[in-house]
Amino acid sequence: MNDITHWVEEFEDNMQEYEIFIFHLQQKIERILKYNKIFYVKTEARVKSLDSFTKKLELKKDKYQNPLEDMTDILGIRIITYYSEDLDSILKLLKENFKIDYKNSANKLKSLKYNEMGYLSLHYICKYKPSQKNIYGCNDFKFEVQIRTALQHIWAQIDHQLRYKTLVDIPNKVQRKLFRISAMLESIDDEFDSIKHEVQVVENFYKDRFDEKEYSLRLDLSSINYYLKYNDHFIRSICKKLGVFHFNNFEVAKEEKLEKKLIKFALKFNKNRLIYIEKLVNRIYKNIDLILEKLDKNTLKKINYLVNSSCSFVITFLLLLNEDILEIQKIYKLTDFSLEKIKDLRKIILEISN
Known part of the structure; x- marks a missing residue:
């Protein structure tokens, strides 16, 4: 052998x-x-x-x-x-x-x-x-x-496929093209690092504010996006008490679409500062037992169906507590009995808030 x-x-x-x-x-x-x-x-x-x-x-x-x-x-x-x-x-x-x-x-x-x-x-x-x-x-x-x-990795795979898996010699001109692409990708990697650092600066700005309980910032895509990330664990804990357990991890584009919808509704109700969203979330947290008591099973079932992220949670309660009652009936297709329960809840929460 x-x-x-x-x-x-x-x-x-x-x-x-x-x-x-x-x-x-x-x-x-x-x-x-x-x-x-x-x-x-x-x-x-x-x-x-x-x-x-x-x-x-x-x-x-x-x-x-x-x-x-x-x-x-x-x-x-x-x-x-x-x-x-x-x-x-x-x-x-x-x-x-x-x-x-x-x-x-x-x-x-x-x-x-x-x-x-x-x-x-x-x-x-x-x-x-x-x-x-x-x-x-x-x-x-x-x-x-x-x-x-x-x-x-992409460059290495293509380079290997073109230069080492072929039966013919690659002309110098073509090889130079490959290496020029390598240089471009190296520059793009550097740009991605730079963008990452810029994003971290923005995130640190919001984290510092939220750590200090500073929520008087203007409500926009940037502030609401980080607010929801920062408070995601807290909002999930509220949702669990409401019987909501099916949270989704949305792709960025879908999440941004939801956040735009949230801002649209908030501005409709003249709530143009992040502090209003913070107060809303805390109001729900403090009155969770009251909400479970006052809302009927049909409404709670709708909430359980609709809420699948921190953003959809805020949108749902923003509407339930602020939207015109007839609009709520159209949106959620609720019975008159359910609407009366929502009216009672609004009245009590408003009195508590004042």
Whole structure:
């Protein structure tokens, strides 16, 4: 039996162990990212295929004394991020949680000269630390972690498809186009980081105000959006008391449409400051037992059906407590009995507020 056949058989024998190892490793890395509040597009995990292992062994057979130990990319994890600034944060977490083989690792971002463009990604060869032996087992397996942004990933995939999966030589002119695109995407990544920082400045502005209970801000898309995020947990707790448990995670466009509707109704009732929304939410919270007592089952059933987010909660009660009673009948198709109950509730809450 020649050496290549021997190592291929060893590789096949280890395959199940590799698959189990990489599955648990991917889960661990995702837990680390989530715990540290690093939002990512996705992670990918793979074990090198038998065919790929064999070809690499045949090509570089003199390089490896023990291919299963010396080949650093048998196991691979890829982390795809939204922002380039997260790359360093993830690298820091890798250092904290694993032992890194710097000699065989590569930082493509630093290896390119200032006048070069092309493939950008972080490649780090890692192992579990000795102290983790008894926890995870298989700790002697090396694995490669690639970290790149979504834009870097797109470019790398297309570049690989065009340049390395083709049977013809790519003309220099076409290759230059590819590298120009790389430069453009790098600039776009920088712009996304910049926009993220600008958004954080706005969010910090509102957080500081809300932490100080300062709600006299003008009611607009920006202020209501952050108000609802800031108070989402509190509003959900009110909804649970009303028997509402089916909260949705809307896409941004749909949520913005709801927020525009909220502002439209608020302005209709001459409530042009955020303080009115804050008072409304607190009024409902303080009178939740009264609301459950006064509203009939039909109205509560409608509320349960209509409310599926913090925004729809505010809209629903903004209308119930302020809209013309005949309009409410049209909107919610309520009976006269239900409308009388709403009138009673309004009267009591108004008296309490005064």
